[in-house]
Amino acid sequence: MALPNALALSPALSSTQHVAASLLHVDGRPGLQLAPELAALIPGGCLRPGSTLEVGPGSGQTSLLLRLIAEPTARGSWAAVIGFDDLNPHAAREAGVALERLALVANPGGTWLEVAAALLDTVELVVLNLQQECRPADSRRLLARARQRRSILILVQRDTRRGPPNRPPRRMWPEQPDITLTPSQYTWHGLEQGHGRLCEAVITVNATGRRLNGPARSCRLRVGERPTPHWSAGGDP
Template sequence: MSLARVSTASGEEFAGRTLPVRPELRAVLPWPGLRRGATIALRGSTSLLFAILASATAEGSWAAVVGLPGLSVLAAAEAGVAVERMALVPRPGTQLGEVVAALTDGLDLVAFAGTTMISTAQTRKLAARVRQRGTVLLPLGPWPSADVELRCANGRWYGVGAGDGHLRYREVEVHATGRGAAARPRSVRMLMPDPGGPVALATGTGNARKDQHSPATLPISRATG
């Protein structure tokens, strides 16, 4: 893999340009895709991260995920991520900020866990760096200068009955807050995964009522989401 994607272009060259994103997520974004140079904090589910990465990597963009040693490449592939264009840095050690900064020089999307390890000064430098490089920064946790924060809540799995069946799909609420164009809160109900694919909108009174089995309310895990 080459890290030579980025030219010496200024941030103005990337203004208004976006990377593709799944249609189901456009309802909670203030842009028609993932705006280059933006910081989008993700909280509550690794499935949300996969949904964000899927369309961009499938259409040729390169991504990195830093600080998630338990990440399942198989789960990413099943969610539609082009894993051959996803670099993994499971354990960046104490140099998390430096590793993330280096990756923004060569990749289109950089996601990382361990946000509390990044100092305020590094936060400001990273924000300026991604704007200049046109990278989409995806902190997996609280990030004070995020343009948008997407948070999964109230996850419910369906398919398990009274001692029988298996988990088939999960309904979650995705809430968005942010600043500027994203200042108005938005939310959408989604199925991640959906019985027929990785992601779908939850419609009407909920696809779950069509299932004969009862819902199972389980905690949403950042590691396994």
């Protein structure tokens, strides 16, 4: 199945040529379509094969991540999630992820690099939650692998603030991703003082990064369903 496309030649290309080639979508494969709200954040509205994304820390991060991989898996792509031992697949399904194409590698331990490399070879979307700091040489190898195999690497920078407050969390990934999505504001509706239930969350997502081709953008992501009047009984006339 080895198509004679630009990939086969890529080791011979210089790095500038390589970047140019990847910008031109040489193999003609379109990117992975995103949910409409998120598509508005990213130029072209889809995840470009071979690119890296980062999901920044903050409340609502997991919901954002799930929404990010939902549309591609529903359209037939596979996703592998590495290093999450606490992800709830049920929430993933509610977000629209096709569970039959979602593989979970909860605790790769010391072999995370081999696992990530093997999965980047074959799976279109690889979500990596780094448990330890990644050496620059390793990160460059992974990036090269992703570019060569036209797969997408999504890095999750989790909130690791356990020390003194107001210190930025330690960065596990030494490279700059193409695009960073960060949940900035996270509000729940439907729960009141002693009654109601969590119904709907609104997450404000900010996008930054060098591949944005413009100023930072933001959008609002809704999770769950709008509270019915019955539940929001707090609003008396």
